[in-house]
Amino acid sequence: MKVPAWWNCIPGYEDMREKAKLVGEQVLRPNADISDREGVYPKVSLQALADAGFGAVTVPKQYGGLGTGCSGFAVLAETFAQYCASTTMVWVMHTAAVQTLFAAGTEEQRQRYIPKVARGEIGGLAFSEPATGSHFWNVVSKAPRTSGGYLLNADKSFVTSAGQADWYIVETNSPDSTKSDPLMFLIVENDQPGVEAFPFDALGLRGNNSGPMKYKDVFVPAYNRLGDEGGAGFYNDTVIDPFFLLGSSACWVGIAQGAISMAVEQAKKKVHRDTGQSVASYQVIRHEMAKAQILVDSARSMLYRVAEKMDETTAKGVGLDTCLYPLWELKTHAADIVIDVTNKALQISGGRGYLRGGVERYMRDGRAGAVMGPTNEILRDWIGKTLIGLPWLE
Template sequence: MAINNTVLNEGIMQIPSWWRCPAGHEKLREKAHAIGKNELLPRASISDKEGRYPRESLKAIAEAGFGAVTISVEDGGLGAGLTGFAVLAESFAQYCASSTMCWVMHTAAVQTLYSAGSNEQRQRYIPGVLKGEIGALAFSEPATGSHFWNVVSSAPRRGNGYLLNAEKSFVTSAGEADWYIVCTNYPDSIESDKLMFLIVDKNQDGVEYFPFSAMGLRGNASGPMKFKDVLVPIYNRLGSEGGMNFFNDNVIDPLFLLGTSACWIGIAQGALNAAIDSARKKVHQDTGQSVAGYQVIRHELAKAQILIDSARNMLYRTAEGMDQCIENGQTLSTCLYPLWELKTHAADIVIQVTNQALQVSGGRGYLTGQVEKYLRDGRAGALMGPTNEILREWIGRTLIEVPWFE
């Protein structure tokens, strides 16, 4: 008698694909997971142990066509929108958080150059990006901590350019990126907002970077940088002499919050996947039962997955809303409130889920290895500016209808 294959699978619930991926992005997600398994994961532990920048992984991402995912197809990009960006970031982070964070910050830098820059600047930098060159954002300063939108440095005019002196505290891809968008002030601006963006190339005189050693995300080179008497030519100024807070609110913050939130969600899913795999394979010889055979373990797995999916659904609903805003000609600053909630929730649940993954994995999870790495990597989320405490304050102020930013 022939065995019907459907009978073998009878009783096994299949998770609908739309629950894990927005409609129309399934092939993008599939390709991202293939890159994650084949390119990112094999190098992830080495990058972590040695604090090595994941250049090979980032090159593989660019070669797959993901060097400029949010840029229009007409200008050489992928044109995947912010939903595609979120799908890719969440998928990549399940395999290597350091590579993902570098790529997220690179994407934010590329989109800032594209949005605030001139056609000449686009033509000068975007072709290199498509070939694997890396862009970065140099914003946060020691004097203002995690309030990265506030800077005290300045760059007055000097001849046909600007004399930049700035200390930056956390620059993802510090010393590794090919170019940086440096946030500073133009002291003589006629704008009430003196914020100015300058493009600084890696090998310019006066550019210094310093080693990075942290608990997690050890491969992303998020070290301090100094720009000492760096002469930046006027053709490397993005936009105007001041008034650049508009791009903070409508490009940098939205992409940063969306991309990093996707990263925390991906880390949580990666940790849980590792714990599930371990629980299914580990068999106790005295009982003959796998770890996954215990009800209490299955309940912990279920609770963790529900948390992840709650954050994932916030992620994709927010990303789709952002794409809709762009399509309707609205600014992305109208999406900041859901982005605050998303980042806060994603950075909270990754802590809880990675702890659950460690607990389910038992003593083996406590050893240096995959689950332990996810736990260390994910812990950065709540600390990364705007910190979760700041975001909860902004959310609370919005709820009582008082100005959120003072």
């Protein structure tokens, strides 16, 4: 029995997926253990993605992107994560930042940044703050107007690519805004005076440098304001949340697939000399393999359906905020099953799975999903409120 190709990839994206798998095999996988073991930012892997044409995948082709839409973004993120989750999470956040710049930016800002990211520059999102935790849509920092721009003071937590990205979209408040929503986005270069990044040392995703950052008296020229003074919450709902939830969910699905694929291969190869049987020859092991793969495929099916619907929604000129509910369900399910699947993969692998690297790394990387904001607890509450007709965000 051969698994149908459409079950593993959105039709029309097969060639792109094969190209992504080649980069994964040749570059991402060999460097994944180094990034994990030493906590090294995966610069080589990220440049390889850009060299392969994956630096600005969701941006229209006339700007130097691939114009893959949400479907291509999801297929790529899920594929990359099977090889290196740290690289994938950096790339997902980068893609969300680039898409936000494209959606909210001026034509001059697009021309100034997008050609460079297509060649390998990395963008980041500096949103969450210690004062509000995983409620990254609520920030307390401010950037008042000053001569020719804004004076930014902000403490940020869990900034993917902290100190490594070339530029960041920083979410802050405009005390001068006349809008009901004072949220404002500022583009800040990594080498500007007053920008400081701090080390990241975590259980998993150890190469993505999601450390805290401090912006102290950073002058941001007016031409680096992204969008208006205030009103940035619109882009949170229509760009950042949808792309982050889709991309991160794809990452958890890819981690789960990578873990079970590795466990299956090890079980096929490992032969017990006393019985002459491989680990995979035991029915109980095959049952666990099947349970794990069914969970992965259930999440992947949700991922594909949501991604395709997001593309349809965009084609109709409707905002992606209308897709938030299925995205909440997708992220919650993907972040739940990756924990279950990586546990099963380790059990199938036995003592070998408990050793550093391999399945053990997939388990640690995947555990981040449920606690990454919005946490699964927050999302379940939003889902529950929606089901009984209450406002989901108060």
